[in-house]
Amino acid sequence: MNLKKLFLVIITFAGLILQGFAQEQAFPVPTGNSKQLFYLQRTHNTNTIVYELNYKDGVIDAENPVLPVWIRYQEQGQRKELSFIQRKFAYGLKTKKISETQYELSFVSYKNYKFYLRQGTDKKFSVYININEKPAILTRIFIQMNGGSFWSPNIEYVEVSGIEPKSHSIVKERIKI
Numbered sequence: 001m002n003l004k005k006l007f008l009v010i011i012t013f014a015g016l017i018l019q020g021f022a023q024e025q026a027f028p029v030p031t032g033n034s035k036q037l038f039y040l041q042r043t044h045n046t047n048t049i050v051y052e053l054n055y056k057d058g059v060i061d062a063e064n065p066v067l068p069v070w071i072r073y074q075e076q077g078q079r080k081e082l083s084f085i086q087r088k089f090a091y092g093l094k095t096k097k098i099s100e101t102q103y104e105l106s107f108v109s110y111k112n113y114k115f116y117l118r119q120g121t122d123k124k125f126s127v128y129i130n131i132n133e134k135p136a137i138l139t140r141i142f143i144q145m146n147g148g149s150f151w152s153p154n155i156e157y158v159e160v161s162g163i164e165p166k167s168h169s170i171v172k173e174r175i176k177i
Contacts, residue, residue, distance in 0.1 A: 027142075030071055037066060037117070037127045038162075040091065040141040046073040049082070049091050053125055060125070065103050065117055066093050090150075101125075110177075129162060131171045136162035 148154035
């Protein structure tokens, strides 16, 4: 391979890496919501689902402790409820009360992956999950999709991000589905 071809290959490869980095950076980070637990984003668009604590009469709703809501960034950033189909078949959560301060959660679309809403020693509720086989506070889920349909998406991987409670370091793990 001559020097010119090698240079073109390197430039092309670097461009692809930078393009992927730029796409990842294009997703907004939802802020300013004191009830926010974590959020979910997908490759389709920047619209984001925020999972927040759900209160009823000033206390956490024992029947439905986590409420998912859209932030429609592509429509002036307004909040919208998930549709019935989105709640029941895709992004909704199945909840099981363990105690007054702890709930087991799973997505309705992927019941085998469990995570836990629980109250910490600081009295603040967070969602806990294992990332790289260590406990972490869940902050973000990113779903990398490549084609498929609504009922049968082709999911390449799911990336979970969080904060390790003791060191406060950011941790990430990609899971092949």
